[in-house]
Amino acid sequence: MSLTHDYSAAEIVLSTLTQVIDGQDAESRSGERFIRESPAHRDLQVSSVPLADVADVDAAVSAARRALEGGWRLMAGSERAKLLHGVAELIRRDAEHLALMETLESGKPISQARSEVDSTAELWEYAATLARHNVGDAHNSLGADTFALVVNEPVGVVGMITPWNFPLLIVSQKLPFALAAGNTSVIKPSESTSSTTVMLARLCREAGIPNGVVNVVTGDKRVGAAIVEHPGIDMLSFTGSTGVGRGIAARAGSDLKRVELELGGKNPQIISEKADLAAAVDAAVFGGYFNGGQCCNSGSRLIVHTSIAAEFAQAVAERTSLVAVGDPLLASTRIGSLVNDQQLETIERYVREGVAAGATLLTGGSRREGSSELFYEPTIFTEVAPGMSIANDEIFGPVLSVMPFSTIDEAVRIANATDFGLSAGIWSDDITEALTAARDLRAGTIWVNRWMDGYPEVPFGGYGASGIGRELGRQALAEFSETKTIQLQVGARATRWVDAPDQIGALGGRGA
Numbered sequence: 001m002s003l004t005h006d007y008s009a010a011e012i013v014l015s016t017l018t019q020v021i022d023g024q025d026a027e028s029r030s031g032e033r034f035i036r037e038s039p040a041h042r043d044l045q046v047s048s049v050p051l052a053d054v055a056d057v058d059a060a061v062s063a064a065r066r067a068l069e070g071g072w073r074l075m076a077g078s079e080r081a082k083l084l085h086g087v088a089e090l091i092r093r094d095a096e097h098l099a100l101m102e103t104l105e106s107g108k109p110i111s112q113a114r115s116e117v118d119s120t121a122e123l124w125e126y127a128a129t130l131a132r133h134n135v136g137d138a139h140n141s142l143g144a145d146t147f148a149l150v151v152n153e154p155v156g157v158v159g160m161i162t163p164w165n166f167p168l169l170i171v172s173q174k175l176p177f178a179l180a181a182g183n184t185s186v187i188k189p190s191e192s193t194s195s196t197t198v199m200l201a202r203l204c205r206e207a208g209i210p211n212g213v214v215n216v217v218t219g220d221k222r223v224g225a226a227i228v229e230h231p232g233i234d235m236l237s238f239t240g241s242t243g244v245g246r247g248i249a250a251r252a253g254s255d256l257k258r259v260e261l262e263l264g265g266k267n268p269q270i271i272s273e274k275a276d277l278a279a280a281v282d283a284a285v286f287g288g289y290f291n292g293g294q295c296c297n298s299g300s301r302l303i304v305h306t307s308i309a310a311e312f313a314q315a316v317a318e319r320t321s322l323v324a325v326g327d328p329l330l331a332s333t334r335i336g337s338l339v340n341d342q343q344l345e346t347i348e349r350y351v352r353e354g355v356a357a358g359a360t361l362l363t364g365g366s367r368r369e370g371s372s373e374l375f376y377e378p379t380i381f382t383e384v385a386p387g388m389s390i391a392n393d394e395i396f397g398p399v400l401s402v403m404p405f406s407t408i409d410e411a412v413r414i415a416n417a418t419d420f421g422l423s424a425g426i427w428s429d430d431i432t433e434a435l436t437a438a439r440d441l442r443a444g445t446i447w448v449n450r451w452m453d454g455y456p457e458v459p460f461g462g463y464g465a466s467g468i469g470r471e472l473g474r475q476a477l478a479e480f481s482e483t484k485t486i487q488l489q490v491g492a493r494a495t496r497w498v499d500a501p502d503q504i505g506a507l508g509g510r511g512a
């Protein structure tokens, strides 16, 4: 596989996909389908996918329940590990096809899609190791006649609903971990980027994962809602916008259903005057524009010491002018197209609001000519004040806001002054300053003198409006497990209280 191969739109043919339910390729019960066009190449039809309804979700949930009870729940971790490793191998085998579909459906550059697929395989490999280390706890100091075991059990059937920005990676932050813990799944990918999730389910089948363990239903938010409301789903794992996440959490709350949420971000990078500025400029450009800024971890707020703010913004603008925006099928492209018209309208609205509120537009701020209207210039605002919407809201586009600070305490206050708390960073060669900020920043991930690196081994998730729960790392097993305590009597129990009323007092207060 060449990592520099360019494609041309003329080579692309329409892919016709099905759902995967109970291990079978499945049309929707209604027979309806929908078409995804490439956002980067107007009128280029990329995929045709079934439009599911409640009946399809019912069938998928039933299949997942049968598979759970039919053996998957009790399968040895070593067997599950072999299967997860097998999926990783098949992902690597089909990497180029998966990357191409990601690019065609999302508009992201092919080079970034390739690295996303590689990271996806690593997630499956890591989760395989956890499948063999799902250990509980034992207590032998509860009294002479008592042992207690604490065991992890699968939660059951997990409904997974995913967004469009990293379709294959995000489903793989959930699925292999849930499978390692012994759960089965019903997955709904974004209607904009369904294909690679269907392809993944086929690879699971090819790797030998039993029918019904991995089910994929395709469609829009109505299908998502059918999963959320389904009484046969034991847990919901959702990645997407904070607004939709709130609604899912409310419904899960009223149904008392387990829920894990990975939501939006408005992530600050603090740049101290004691930082390696060349490295910080590089991270500002990468962190702001990676995936066209359509990234939950975008470092879209640059909080810069006032003594270097103007110089820093200028350096970021100069670097920005070198970023290649354009056809995502070319290996040299760094920013592809936005995912859809709605995303473009959102960005344009925020840019208008930023200008109206008095921020200075240093560079960008408009569309760029291309094969569709969805190419947007990387954009930088300076003189951004904390109350402005461009400082507070997740824009989900290539828009950076530069905000000055005088003291590190003030920088941390500005950084923490949003509802979000997904990730945050500090650039400083002063170790005390860096660690103090890392201590006080309120976010699930803090980067010190780096930005946006991720590892399957370390947990990921957000504070506040950025979510509930954690994915990845050893902790992911707990996220997808129920805890059960088993108490064991050692030796004969002397009396029963019905025969010896004087014992009742002795039992009072234990587990009452």
Ligand code: NAD
Residues within 6 Å of the ligand: 161, 162, 163, 164, 165, 166, 170, 188, 189, 190, 191, 219, 220, 221, 222, 223, 224, 225, 228, 239, 240, 241, 242, 244, 245, 247, 248, 262, 263, 264, 265, 295, 296, 394, 396, 422, 462, 466, 467
């Ligand atoms: P979205 O919330 O619009 O949609 C996400 C998924 O939910 C889609 O599959 C959609 O069909 C489904 N959905 C929409 N409404 C629903 C409803 N009422 N009930 C059930 N399902 C519903 O998000 P998006 O635009 O696809 O993705 C962008 C968002 O995702 C951004 O806010 C981004 O920050 C967030 N995101 C977060 C992370 C993270 O790990 N924290 C990662 C990637 C993206």
